[in-house]
Amino acid sequence: MTATQIDLLQSAGSASQANLSIRLERTEVNAIAARGVEMVYQSGTERFQALKNIDLEVKSGDIQLLMGPSGSGKTTLLSILAGILTPTSGSVSLLGEEISKLSSSKLAKFRLENIGFIFQGFNLFPALTALENVEVALNLKGIRRAAAHRQALDLLDQVGLSQQAKRHPQDLSGGQKQRVAIARALAGNPRLIMADEPTAALDSHNGHAVIELLRNLAKEKGRTVLIVTHDPRIIDVADSVAYLEDGVLKSGVRTR
Amino acid sequence: MASIARKNLFEDIPRFLVAQAGIMFAVSLVTIQVGILKGFTRSTALLIDQSTADLWVASKDMVHLELTSPIAAEKVVQAQQVSGVERAEALMIRSSIWRSDSGLITPVRIFGFDPNSRLFAGWDVSQGKLNAVKQPFKVVVDRSSLKNLGQTQIGEQGKIGTLPAQIVGLSQDTQSIVSSLFIFTSLENANAYATAGLNTSVNCTRKTQGNLVCTNNFDNAPLDGKPASLTPPRSLSISDPISYVLIRAKPGQDLQQLKQRLEAALPDTRAYTQAELAEQTQVYWSERTGVGFILSLGATVGFVVGMVIVGQILYSSVADHLREFGTLKAMGASNWVIYSVILEQAMWMAVLGYIPSMAFCLGLGAWTQTAKGIMILITPATAGGVLILTVVMCVGSALFAVQKVTRVDPAIVFKA
Numbered sequence: 001m002t003a004t005q006i007d008l009l010q011s012a013g014s015a016s017q018a019n020l021s022i023r024l025e026r027t028e029v030n031a032i033a034a035r036g037v038e039m040v041y042q043s044g045t046e047r048f049q050a051l052k053n054i055d056l057e058v059k060s061g062d063i064q065l066l067m068g069p070s071g072s073g074k075t076t077l078l079s080i081l082a083g084i085l086t087p088t089s090g091s092v093s094l095l096g097e098e099i100s101k102l103s104s105s106k107l108a109k110f111r112l113e114n115i116g117f118i119f120q121g122f123n124l125f126p127a128l129t130a131l132e133n134v135e136v137a138l139n140l141k142g143i144r145r146a147a148a149h150r151q152a153l154d155l156l157d158q159v160g161l162s163q164q165a166k167r168h169p170q171d172l173s174g175g176q177k178q179r180v181a182i183a184r185a186l187a188g189n190p191r192l193i194m195a196d197e198p199t200a201a202l203d204s205h206n207g208h209a210v211i212e213l214l215r216n217l218a219k220e221k222g223r224t225v226l227i228v229t230h231d232p233r234i235i236d237v238a239d240s241v242a243y244l245e246d247g248v249l250k251s252g253v254r255t256r
Numbered sequence: 257m258a259s260i261a262r263k264n265l266f267e268d269i270p271r272f273l274v275a276q277a278g279i280m281f282a283v284s285l286v287t288i289q290v291g292i293l294k295g296f297t298r299s300t301a302l303l304i305d306q307s308t309a310d311l312w313v314a315s316k317d318m319v320h321l322e323l324t325s326p327i328a329a330e331k332v333v334q335a336q337q338v339s340g341v342e343r344a345e346a347l348m349i350r351s352s353i354w355r356s357d358s359g360l361i362t363p364v365r366i367f368g369f370d371p372n373s374r375l376f377a378g379w380d381v382s383q384g385k386l387n388a389v390k391q392p393f394k395v396v397v398d399r400s401s402l403k404n405l406g407q408t409q410i411g412e413q414g415k416i417g418t419l420p421a422q423i424v425g426l427s428q429d430t431q432s433i434v435s436s437l438f439i440f441t442s443l444e445n446a447n448a449y450a451t452a453g454l455n456t457s458v459n460c461t462r463k464t465q466g467n468l469v470c471t472n473n474f475d476n477a478p479l480d481g482k483p484a485s486l487t488p489p490r491s492l493s494i495s496d497p498i499s500y501v502l503i504r505a506k507p508g509q510d511l512q513q514l515k516q517r518l519e520a521a522l523p524d525t526r527a528y529t530q531a532e533l534a535e536q537t538q539v540y541w542s543e544r545t546g547v548g549f550i551l552s553l554g555a556t557v558g559f560v561v562g563m564v565i566v567g568q569i570l571y572s573s574v575a576d577h578l579r580e581f582g583t584l585k586a587m588g589a590s591n592w593v594i595y596s597v598i599l600e601q602a603m604w605m606a607v608l609g610y611i612p613s614m615a616f617c618l619g620l621g622a623w624t625q626t627a628k629g630i631m632i633l634i635t636p637a638t639a640g641g642v643l644i645l646t647v648v649m650c651v652g653s654a655l656f657a658v659q660k661v662t663r664v665d666p667a668i669v670f671k672a
Contacts, residue, residue, distance in 0.1 A: 075670045084586055084669075105590065112588025123583040123669055127263035136260065140589050196670045 030093070031192060031224035032058035032081055037090035039076055039247075050076045051247045054090065060191075063218045063225045063237055068244035074228045075196060077244065081226060082115055082194045083107045095191060112141060116185030116223075120197035122177040124169040130156060130180045131165040137187035155183040159213060175206025182213050193217055193225045199234065211237055261600035264577055275569040279609030280616070282562025282649070287617040287642050288632060289555035293548065295621075295631030299432045300541045301534035303367070306378040306430070309502035310511055312347075313518055313527045320540040321533065322349055322365060322435060326497030331522050333494065335501045338521045340509040345370045346492065347500040348443055350450035351436065355415040356406025363436040364405075364416065368446020375502040377440065384410050384425030389441045392488045393448075396425035396440040400629020404437055417452040420486070431629050434541060447496060448489035503527070559649060567653035570602060574657040581661045582668040595658050602654035606646045614639055 039051040050073045058064040066074045079085035081092055083099045091100045095114060099107055117123075124133050134152035135145075143151065156162045159179040169177055178198060185193055198214065199207040215237040217223045227234060235241060243250045265272055298305075304312070304321060313335060318324035335344035348368035355361045369376035371389050380386070381396055388394050395416075397405060402423075405414060413422040416439065431438055441449070462468055492498070501522070505514050515527040528536070542548030574581070581594050614634075621632035 079670060082586070108585070108588045108590055110588070111586070115588070117583075117586055117669070119583070119669055121579075123579060125260060125263075125580050125583075127267035128260065132263075137587060140584070140587060140593065 030057045031060040031062070031095055032056065032064070032226060033093040034077075034081060035091050035093075037077070037080060037087045037092065039073070039080065039085070040088045049247055051080070051087070054247075054249050056081075056242060056249060058224060058226060058240070060224050061218055061222050062239040063214065063227065063234075065234060065238045065241040066226065066228045066244060067230065067241055068250075072244045073247040074244050076247075078194060078196055078226065078228045082117070083111055113188070114190050115192045115194055116187070116190040118178070118181050118185045118193065118195035118198045120200050122169070122174075122181045122201075124177055124180055124184075126169050129166050129168055130161060130172065130176075130183075133169070133180055134184045134187055137184045141188035143188065151187070152183070155186055156180070158186070159183045173206070174201050175203070175209060178202060178206065178210050179213065182210065186217070191223060193223050195225065195227045195229075197229055197231075198227065199229065199231045207231065207233060259600065260580070261597045262604055264573065264597075265601055265604055275573075275605065276609050276612075278565035278569060279562065279605055279646075279650070280613045282558055282565055283609055283613035283642065283646050284617055285558030286555050286562065286645060287613065287634060287638070288620065289551055289558055290638055290642065291617060291621055291632035291634045292630070293542070293551035293555065294635065294638060295633035296433045296547060296551065297538045297542050298633050299631050300434060301537045302430055302432065303376075303438075304530055304534040304537065307376050307502065307530065308378045308504070309375045309530065310505040310509075311503040311515060311518065311527050311529060312533045313501040313503060313522060313525050314499065314533075316524050316526045318526065318528075318536075320537040323540075324349075324499055326499060327501070327522075327525060328494060329492050329496045329498045330494035331525065332498070332501050334522055335503060335518060338514075338517050340506050340514045340517065341503055342506045343373065343375065343504040345373055345375055345502050346443055346498040347376050347502055348446045348450070348497075349499040350446060352416050352439075352449055354405055354421070354437065354439070357412075357414065358406050360406035362404055362406075364439045365436045366416065366439045366441065366446045366449050368441055368443040368450075369502075371442055375504055379427055379430055381425035382428045384423075386425055386440075388424035389445065391424075393420045393422060393445060393486075394424040394441065395421045395445070396427055397423055398431040398438055398629060399426040399428050400431055400625075400627075401437040402426070416449040419449055419452045421449070429625075429631075433630055434545075434547060442489075443492050443498075444489035447492055501525075559645060562646070562649045563653055566602070566605060566650050567656050569605070570598065570650075570653050570657040571660065573601065574598060574660050578660070578664055579668055582664050585664065586669045591662065594661055598654050598657055598661065599651060602650040602657075603647065606650035609650075610643055610646045614642070 034054055034056040037051055037054040038049065041048045041050060054077060066077060068074050076085065080087045081094075083092070083094065087100070091098060093099065094110070097110065099110060102110060125136065128136065131149070131152050134155050135148045138148035138151055153162060153165060156165050159182050161176060161179050161183065164172060164176060169180070172180065178201070193214070195214065199210050202210060211234055214225055214227065214234075218225045227238070301321065313331065315325035315327050329346055332344050332346045335341055350366045350368070352364055352366055353361050354364045367376070371377070371387050377386060382399060384396065386396060389396055402408065407414065407423060410423050410426055413420055415421060421439070427440065460468055503514075503518065505511060511529055515529070518527040519525060581597075584594055617632065618634055621634055624630040624632055
């Protein structure tokens with residue numbers, strides 16, 4: 001089955017068809033596929049190979065963890081898989097699209113339509129309210145003011161922050177900020193969620209809340225979630241864990 | 257989309273105010289310099305612009321309004337006989353020294369004209385009566401000159417040379433910034449002031465061929481010398497020197513053809529339309545003196561300073577929000593979306609810097625005109641031009657800031 005066929009099934013609208021498509025994606029289509037990815041940084045005569053011949057496949061609807069010690073290349077790999085960095089060699093396919101071959105403008109459009117990002121540092125716009133932070137993401141996707149306002153409120157409600165919609169990020173706790181970031185990542189219903197250390201800056205309670213939200217994204221909403229993390233608590237909800245060390249993918253563990 | 261540009265701008269109010277102060281400084285500097293340049297240029301030809309004469313006939317040596325060789329008053333009579341001339345009258349411009357009762361002396365430029373006609377004095381006196389200058393030793397001065405003449409009000413008296421001069425009227429917007437103080441009076445008074453205090457003599461010598469060569473000598477008598485007896489000024493004779501013949505053409509006359517007829521009938525003269533004389537005078541002051549260059553330089557410096565200030569402000573603002581721009585890029589925003597945020601920020605800064613600056617400059621201009629007689633001319637065209645310049649300045653600076661965003665590593669978003 002091709003990605004186009006899956007799209008058709010998803011757009012058919014009925015719950016059974018959507019479930020069918022998700023089930024088929026999980027079993028037959030890789031949402032993320034990396035082949036022979038290498039990344040070399042060159043600075044003068046200095047040459048540093050951050051990633052060495054990475055092969056990785058993430059099935060649709062899975063929660064995939066990327067773990068490993070600091071400096072192992074996790075964030076570099078995440079940047080490449082998200083289409084933010086271009087690998088020195090190798091190819092990356094997202095949702096069946098070979099993104100390595102896309103122009104930068106098409107790649108940006110692909111990210112806009114298909115990927116939601118969650119950052120360790122939240123990366124919220126401090127001058128905007130929680131609501132406006134989510135609205136901006138919706139506006140970028142072409143959703144107009146009134147509809148964006150309505151959807152943003154709905155997304156904040158989904159992460160339990162509708163009461164804090166008018167607050168600015170500096171008035172929110174770390175956990176609340178990350179939930180706003182998750183609401184923003186969900187804007188426009190992207191099929192891929194890429195998260196970089198989403199629980200690193202959070203205490204135990206907020207960490208668990210965020211983990212639960214991520215689990216829901218995959219298990220109830222069918223999103224494919226790629227998470228770079230050091231946090232062992234997330235392993236419990238992951239479908240697969242890949243360990244990276246010195247730029248080499250050491251092992252992959254299928255947890256379920 | 258929620259205006260990230262506007263919100264970023266107002267996020268830190270003290271920082272915003274400091275930034276706006278810089279822009280206001282630059283905008284005000286440019287506006288004032290341009291206003292002074294235009295005011296200065298305009299003021300040099302104010303009297304020409306306000307006259308109702310169609311043509312001005314001067315010596316062919318004329319450089320600008322106040323710098324010309326004298327011509328004989330008989331040319332007025334000759335001009336009157338030229339076909340197409342409805343009226344011709346004399347204008348005399350002379351220099352002298354004003355002495356106030358307190359002993360303050362200041363150089364003055366005396367304009368002698370026919371107060372019965374308005375060919376020269378197209379302007380109105382704001383206080384007193386223009387016709388009063390028909391009386392002996394009565395003068396009108398510009399309101400802004402009073403203080404510099406050592407006077408405080410109408411009715412007070414000073415001296416021009418050794419003759420008395422009583423102020424009987426105040427004019428407004430008639431004084432050139434760069435000239436001596438203007439004194440307006442009748443031709444007879446002006447002639448009297450021009451020759452008062454001069455000792456005249458004739459030296460004649462016989463040359464070897466038997467020719468007699470005579471020279472008229474005019475020597476300044478000491479200012480504190482005993483004044484000549486106060487006989488009423490005499491009427492002008494045809495041999496008296498004047499500066500211009502002002503012409504009113506008969507209705508329907510082609511001024512260019514009339515100019516040619518006048519120049520043919522009055523040897524060694526040139527005739528100018530009002531616009532030609534005004535332009536020649538303005539060009540002289542703005543191009544042949546350093547004043548125009550210096551003021552233009554000031555305006556240019558203001559623009560460059562503004563560019564630097566706005567550029568620094570925008571650049572540091574972009575640097576402060578680099579992670580946010582990186583986040584937008586990572587999310588898939590096109591470069592244009594990010595540029596538009598920076599450009600919008602620049603536009604806000606331009607408009608919010610421009611409005612108070614222009615209000616300040618208009619207020620300052622009104623004050624300098626009233627209090628000092630210095631015109632800071634801010635026309636709608638100047639105001640519009642400065643607005644465009646401000647926008648160009650801010651947007652130009654934004655283009656520098658955009659470079660920083662263009663080079664931003666999108667992976668910055670993953671750094672904690």
